[in-house]
Amino acid sequence: MQTILGSGGDISRYLAKELKQYTDQIRLVSRHPEIVNADDELMALDLSIRENVLKAIEGSDVVYLTVGFRYDLKVWQSQWNTLVTHVIEGCLQYNAKLVFFDNVYMYDKDAIPYMTEESQINPPSEKGKVRAQNVALINDAILHKNLKAVIARCADFYGPDAKNGILNLLVLDNVATGKKAMWQGSADKVHSFTYSPDAAKATALLGNTDSAYGQVWHLPTSAERLTGRQFIKMAAEMAHVKNSYLLLSTFILSLIGIFNKTMKELVEMQYQNKQDYFFDSTKFCETFSFTPTSYEKGMRASLNLNVEKS
CATH class of the missing domain: 3.40.50.720 (NAD(P)-binding Rossmann-like Domain)
Known part of the structure; x- marks a missing residue:
């Protein structure tokens, strides 16, 4: 069992x-x-x-x-x-x-x-x-x-039907419905x-x-080094929507947090989004001969698009 x-x-x-x-x-x-x-x-x-x-x-x-x-x-x-x-x-x-x-x-x-x-x-x-x-x-x-x-x-994490995946919540779900994407911290920092x-x-x-x-x-994670700006651009191109986004700074999160408990809880974690955030999974990938899913393939699947191109 x-x-x-x-x-x-x-x-x-x-x-x-x-x-x-x-x-x-x-x-x-x-x-x-x-x-x-x-x-x-x-x-x-x-x-x-x-x-x-x-x-x-x-x-x-x-x-x-x-x-x-x-x-x-x-x-x-x-x-x-x-x-x-x-x-x-x-x-x-x-x-x-x-x-x-x-x-x-x-x-x-x-x-x-x-x-x-x-x-x-x-x-x-x-x-x-x-x-x-x-x-x-x-x-x-x-x-x-x-x-x-x-x-x-x-x-x-992110993925198909991920209700709590931050990439889903900020980018993929929004572009899939024609809304403006969002990002936390700095859109010019790498994020795994x-x-x-x-x-x-x-x-x-x-x-x-x-x-x-x-x-x-x-756990196996793509070694690609993409910034928030690159994730948003890739998602927008896949969904054929305008490449634009709203940056959720710490100040904005704090303001929204007055009315939204979850946003308030995110404030203390912003140190992760103001610098590069790279997650190395070499140990697992080499031990188990595992190739992580590329961001292009994973985002296409999350957007329910044809993944053959990736």
Whole structure:
């Protein structure tokens, strides 16, 4: 049995499909789980409750933690570490392996222009401190409690039907509907994005590769170095719309944040968008002979266009 905690999200839907290569027993757990594969086992549980977490993990060989909490610092501070603690407890109790789907918030500000698995953990944001605590809990359990776990780390992601992919929200969804694209920080800085189907395929592979455990892995991400301006131009040309955009500066985000909680929460993360943001996945790509999807191909698929040209 392989179990996804936090099913139904942008990554977990693809992950459920990819896991069919490795097992016929897939359990999807969330408050309102939905079938992905015809024979999925659904568990409708509130994972904020310890007993529910343990119930979800019981009988599992591999557990994928892909939960996405509401983008709210108070929610993160009150729920993330508690959930990770309960998941570790469940995995140890039922002898399950853990695959933690992670982001880059815990990296030092100066690591953002070129991130590798060895980059310094020194988060400059409050949300990053929460994520660093998650990783510390897992590492401690690996070292002192014999937890078998792997950390699958992802850059900002995008992809077909990605409801929370930042490239989708700011650029692709807008140009697809004839609206003006948006960008954060500086449109002249490089920014890496992980293609969600690639992330899911790689996460499933890591979960089913014994030698991958006990390590951090950057999920496969195109090594192309495109700036915001280049992403917008490419998307506009694909969608045959005017190449224009609105720049969401920190000041504008702060103003909008007076009325919009999510925009307010984005302000502390703008250090990532005011400098180059490059995510190196060489370790994974070389180890598993994996070629990440190009931005042209990934954006065409996300815009539901013919991908043959790319």
